[in-house]
Amino acid sequence: MSETSTLMHVFPGQGSQKKGMGEGLFEQFPEITAAANKVLGYSVQSLCLEDSDEQLNLTQFTQPALYTVNALTYLKNKQDTKRQPDFMAGHSLGEYNALLAAGVFDFETGLTLVQKRGALMAEAKGGGMAAVLGMDIQQIREVIQNSGSKEVSVANLNAPQQTVLTGSKEGILEIKSAFESAGAKRYIPLNVSGAFHSPFMEPARKEFKTFLKSFTFGSPTIPVISNVEATPYPRDGVAELLAQQITSPVRWVETIQYLKKQSDPAFEEMGPGKVLRGLIRQIS
Structure with missing residues (x-):
C-alpha cells in the first residue's frame, strides 16, 4: 500500500x-x-x-x-x-x-x-441459514424459484461463488437436495440460532x-x-x-x-x- x-x-x-x-x-x-x-x-x-x-x-x-x-x-x-x-x-x-x-x-x-x-x-428462534458454494447468484435464485419454496431467501451475497441463504429450519434443510442436483459444489447448513437477514x-x-x-x-x-x-x-x-x-x-x-x-x-x-x-x- x-x-x-x-x-x-x-x-x-x-x-x-x-x-x-x-x-x-x-x-x-x-x-x-x-x-x-x-x-x-x-x-x-x-x-x-x-x-x-x-x-x-x-x-x-x-x-x-x-x-x-x-x-x-x-x-x-x-x-x-x-x-x-x-x-x-x-x-x-x-x-x-x-x-x-x-x-x-x-x-x-x-x-x-x-x-x-x-x-x-x-x-x-426457529430459523436457519446455509452457505451455497460454487454457484452464482442468478443460478441460486433460479433454484429457489424452481423449488417453489416460500421459506428460503438470500441473506448474504459474500462472493461471486459464495452465498448464504436464510429461512425456516425445515426450508433450509428441504432445499438442500435441489441445490445438490443443480450442481452446487457444497451446501453447508450453518450453526446459527436464527434466520438472520430474512x-x-x-x-x-x-x-x-x-x-x-x-x-x-x-x-x-x-x-x-x-x-x-x-x-x-x-x-x-x-x-x-x-x-x-x-x-x-x-x-x-x-x-x-x-x-x-x-x-x-x-x-x-x-x-x-x-x-x-x-x-x-x-x-x-
Missing part, C-alpha cells in the same frame, strides 16, 4: 469471533474496556479471552464482544499508523464499527445498540426500529458503504438503514465492487481473523 492508495477499512461480522480475540488490546485501552463492561454488565475481556461459560458463540454475547474487539483493533491501527481510511464498510454487525469510526455515534452508544440488536436477533426477523426489526428512536446520530465524516443499499450512507437516515439491515440481504459483493472502483484501492481488515480478506480476493 502506498501513500496514494485509497485506504479501505472493513470490519468483520458474526462468524469471525474466536476465543482469545482482543488479547493485548484490552490492557492497552483500559478506559474503553471499562466503558464496555459498564454498558454490558459483565467483563467483555473475560468473555473474549477465557469464555469459561461458553457464551462467546451465542448471538447476544457474540455481537457486543466482536463490536468491542473491532473497535479496539481500529483504535490501535489509528494510533500506530496515524492514517484515516478514505472509505469504510462492515459486514452485518461490522457496519456498526464503520459507523463508529465515521463519528456517527460514540463507542457506548454503538455498544448499547449492538447489545439490543444481539438480544433481539437471539430471541428470533423476513423471519421482522419482529426484531420492528422492535429495534422503535429502540433506535431514542438515539440521535451524526452524519458520517468518512463514507460508509451500507449493507442494504451497497452505496454510501446518506447524511441522515442512519436509523432507518440500521433497522432495515436486520431483514435485508448483506450486499457484500456490490459493496466491494463499489470500493474497488476507487483509485488504487487498499483493504485492511479491522478485527479478528481474515474472513473478509478471503472474500475480497474473490470479488472483481
Whole structure:
C-alpha cells in the first residue's frame, strides 16, 4: 500500500469471533474496556479471552464482544499508523464499527445498540441459514424459484461463488437436495440460532426500529458503504438503514465492487481473523 492508495477499512461480522480475540488490546485501552463492561454488565475481556461459560458463540454475547474487539483493533491501527481510511464498510454487525469510526455515534452508544440488536436477533428462534458454494447468484435464485419454496431467501451475497441463504429450519434443510442436483459444489447448513437477514426477523426489526428512536446520530465524516443499499450512507437516515439491515440481504459483493472502483484501492481488515480478506480476493 502506498501513500496514494485509497485506504479501505472493513470490519468483520458474526462468524469471525474466536476465543482469545482482543488479547493485548484490552490492557492497552483500559478506559474503553471499562466503558464496555459498564454498558454490558459483565467483563467483555473475560468473555473474549477465557469464555469459561461458553457464551462467546451465542448471538447476544457474540455481537457486543466482536463490536468491542473491532473497535479496539481500529483504535490501535489509528494510533500506530496515524492514517484515516478514505472509505469504510462492515459486514452485518461490522457496519456498526464503520459507523463508529465515521463519528456517527460514540463507542457506548454503538455498544448499547449492538447489545439490543444481539438480544433481539437471539430471541428470533426457529430459523436457519446455509452457505451455497460454487454457484452464482442468478443460478441460486433460479433454484429457489424452481423449488417453489416460500421459506428460503438470500441473506448474504459474500462472493461471486459464495452465498448464504436464510429461512425456516425445515426450508433450509428441504432445499438442500435441489441445490445438490443443480450442481452446487457444497451446501453447508450453518450453526446459527436464527434466520438472520430474512423476513423471519421482522419482529426484531420492528422492535429495534422503535429502540433506535431514542438515539440521535451524526452524519458520517468518512463514507460508509451500507449493507442494504451497497452505496454510501446518506447524511441522515442512519436509523432507518440500521433497522432495515436486520431483514435485508448483506450486499457484500456490490459493496466491494463499489470500493474497488476507487483509485488504487487498499483493504485492511479491522478485527479478528481474515474472513473478509478471503472474500475480497474473490470479488472483481
